[in-house]
Ligand SMILES: [Zn+2]
């Protein structure tokens with residue numbers, strides 16, 4: 339079997355395959371139109387139950403979250419009631435495929451693959467978070483001096499802060515759109531430049547701009563919603579379309595300069611669509627079902643005076659602390675503030691207002707659309723309340739039934755689409771890092787928010803015999819969230835154009851890249867995409 343010399347991977351983080359195909363067919367995205375005609379096109383599926391932290395680690399390791407250990411950027415430390423902000427590149431339990439390629443002597447360039455860290459053993463160059471939706475490390479490169487070269491030639495990515503941090507006034511949406519369009523253009527330039535710099539066996543780069551646009555601007559894209567916020571719509575008609583056009587143009591320019599012998603694989607995974615998660619109501623629901631308790635319930639008696647005094651001192655002291663000292667004291671203050679909040683009966687943000695020690699289950703960070711629930715199990719958790727085995731099993735069945743019984747009073751339809759056990763979906767050494775139950779909300783109805791200029795759909799009322807009415811408003815700014823379906827396009831010498839009938843997993847890409855370059859991955863839950871390999 340001869341080894342193909344060059345693989346170029348281009349990703350569109352959270353790109354929506356339906357929009358790409360629709361706008362390509364309309365001629366609005368000419369590059370995608372041409373690629374869809376000349377390439378092998380296949381549907382992809384991301385991981386069941388996980389989006390925010392798992393998608394890219396599973397892409398670059400080729401294994402499930404139960405093997406690489408990541409399901410979120412905020413994870414529970416097993417055996418404790420502590421959540422920690424993790425850095426995926428350090429936390430991930432398996433090697434990214436580019437390490438295996440490097441060990442086999444392949445020259446690689448890895449640019450902005452989301453949620454990855456700098457690889458010390460890379461045989462080539464790497465850039466992380468020049469422009470990514472999730473910022474964990476900040477912009478870093480390997481070798482380090484590459485950073486200066488990038489900044490000198492291209493500057494920083496125009497979107498220098500988290501897309502969630504914008505206030506989203508009318509003025510900000512067009513400015514935001516411009517930053518993303520400009521970012522996609524610059525990333526195209528940057529990719530072209532470094533692609534030419536070396537003879538790469540593997541070159542990979544991901545456009546992140548569609549991810550940010552999708553989360554923040556879906557309401558502007560969604561025509562039904564545009565009708566209710568005509569003012570905003572008049573200034574930016576569809577920022578998502580504009581960003582997709584910029585990415586289409588950038589990809590067209592990159593491809594115009596590549597060696598015709600290159601195998602090119604494009605992937606748009608875990609797409610974007612309207613926001614639907616009801617995570618903001620789940621703590622209340624669990625409390626009404628009497629399977630979780632708030633710190634307020636736990637400390638029913640009046641908190642001791644000393645706590646009140648400590649809080650007053652902390653607030654006064656902080657106002658009178660110089661800025662330079664504040665930075666150093668930040669984490670101490672956060673811990674103290676968290677302790678006070680719990681004693682005052684206020685919800686602790688890390689636990690979504692639930693006191694885990696006194697609850698049979700609690701919430702884990704897993705994104706809003708599929709919520710993760712952890713059972714408080716004796717022997718596994720420090721103060722477990724549920725006995726493992728039958729008691730825990732019966733508890734899960736009952737909880738799943740109670741959640742499935744809840745209806746959205748607005749539509750009369752079930753609010754929850756499914757409740758699944760993680761252990762039935764995944765097997766692996768790090769299953770313990772993951773939630774026990776995955777609660778997927780019904781995505782038929784768009785859930786609005788109170789931030790982006792309209793209250794439309796922001797208020798939700800849930801009902802069941804057991805919970806009565808639980809209601810609340812969504813205060814999270816995002817109007818778009820993920821879905822698991824994606825699309826890939828592969829083309830190059832010998833790849834037969836056409837539409838694949840089967841759906842591949844995002845875990846299939848790492849072994850495919852490796853196979854194309856004549857390298858075997860030692861561990862993989864995915865399988866090489868034989869339809870691409872046949873080309874060789
Ligand atoms: Zn996202």
Ligand SMILES: [Zn+2]
Nearest residue numbers: 471501549550
């Ligand atoms: Zn973003």
